[in-house]
């Protein structure tokens with residue numbers, strides 16, 4: 001990173017630019033050079049001193065939402081200080097800026113609105129995207145949502161911009177993306193959420209959601225304008241409803257480096273935890289998997305588990321046969337009316353379940369666990385509490401070490417709490433959750449709970465793709481990412497019962513992911529950067545929260 005920067009702003013404008021503002025850390029020389037004299041408190045501080053004051057102020061806020069709003073205001077005022085503060089307190093603050101509090105912040109986004117942020121694309125403005133994008137320089141990364149499938153809390157309309165902001169915070173925090181070069185985007189195409197439509201404070205478009213052609217016209221316009229302005233940039237699609245998630249991914253994946261985090265990032269996350277849980281994958285091929293919720297996350301997990309099993313030596317048919325998709329009404333069977341085209345590959349045929357006994361027209365979750373000998377439960381349903389005692393114990397009856405991943409967010413939507421899963425299995429379950437959960441004390445043992453969240457994957461994938469200058473992001477890169485993440489789970493962590501790294505090690509884990517992703521992209525012939533450039537970009541993040549010395553334009 002360059003330590004000196006030429007800066008053209010001065011006076012009030014400089015203090016109001018969050019990317020350049022240093023507040024009390026402007027030096028006496030800079031105060032003179034940039035016409036800041038008299039505008040700042042006399043005392044000159046270091047970044048470290050500023051961080052300490054901000055932490056004291058942070059602690060004056062009581063609820064997670066108050067803390068979130070405090071940090072967001074700081075983010076708007078001074079990005080360097082914001083990230084320096086987060087860096088010092090990653091474990092404490094991640095649940096505040098990200099899952100689960102980000103969900104609450106999104107639900108109350110309009111009520112708590114202060115400063116505008118990001119790019120809002122609407123039916124009114126999408127024809128002027130070329131002009132709208134003009135004022136952004138050097139954008140290299142976008143997180144874009146249409147906010148119809150925010151976490152497990154559904155359609156959040158305009159407030160969904162909060163998830164784009166949250167994910168990009170992580171890109172900077174744990175993969176060193178320059179915040180000035182990232183752009184949060186929301187497609188506000190209306191909302192079908194009646195609570196929002198009834199809310200007098202709601203700031204988004206008060207119309208039913210656009211669907212079909214009208215919807216894709218807006219996204220097409222964005223992709224075209226964006227690609228023209230920033231041909232190398234990466235787009236992460238986030239929290240689309242499952243209907244659009246697959247369609248959007250497929251429509252644009254060959255046009256620019258892009259991926260769907262809920263499908264692909266989550267798939268790699270779950271695969272990593274499963275490899276870590278099965279003795280470095282040695283016993284992964286012996287497992288039988290049940291995935292509850294065959295939407296964006298569930299299908300992404302199905303495909304990555306499939307790719308992992310094939311990589312570990314199973315045939316395609318063997319791998320397919322191990323994976324069971326479970327919908328609201330039971331096992332996904334071919335020809336069933338609720339089975340959509342993207343379920344087809346994994347949907348069971350009558351021959352697949354020949355010899356099973358079950359009571360209804362299709363096997364229930366419990367019957368599938370019993371008849372198929374399920375050893376791994378993967379929850380991506382958004383159905384809080386769906387893994388009951390009976391369900392968990394049925395899995396335990398098939399194996400001494402049941403693997404139970406309750407990946408739905410936010411916290412109250414987890415399919416089971418770690419505490420109950422461990423209690424019901426006498427401490428034998430290997431547990432992970434999408435949201436953070438406290439340690440569990442069970443019979444004189446402390447179990448640490450790994451957070452199976454795609455934040456262990458997407459920043460590293462973005463970093464690796466960026467470092468390699470990869471022109472596309474095929475699923476092989478996610479499988480590579482999963483193996484890298486699994487390798488980053490230390491023996492100590494595993495001994496504590498956790499199958500994901502510590503949140504405090506998010507940076508190191510994502511760096512390992514980035515290295516493997518870049519290598520894989522290069523091996524697949526997708527890289528446009530030289531090996532030296534690539535290595536440099538992987539070793540040293542592009543940006544870090546430190547103040548640089550400013551030189552005025554001469």
Ligand SMILES: NC(=O)c1ccc[n+]([C@@H]2O[C@H](COP(=O)([O-])OP(=O)(O)OC[C@H]3O[C@@H](n4cnc5c(N)ncnc54)[C@H](O)[C@@H]3O)[C@@H](O)[C@H]2O)c1
Nearest residue numbers: 151152242293295296297327328382383408409434453454
């Ligand atoms: N841990 C992570 O990193 C991670 C990543 C992505 C998604 N998720 C979580 O997974 C959940 C689903 O997200 P998504 O993006 O896949 O949403 P989605 O809407 O695309 O999929 C949810 C699916 O679950 C099904 N479903 C709902 N209730 C069910 C029930 N009781 N039994 C069986 N199936 C049921 C729905 O029909 C749908 O197919 C959310 O809670 C989300 O937070 C977690």
Ligand SMILES: O=C(O)C[C@H](O)C(=O)O
Nearest residue numbers: 099151152262409453454
């Ligand atoms: O946002 C998260 O915490 C993970 C995931 O992308 C989700 O939608 O739940």
Ligand SMILES: [Mn+2]
Nearest residue numbers: 151238239262
């Ligand atoms: Mn998501």
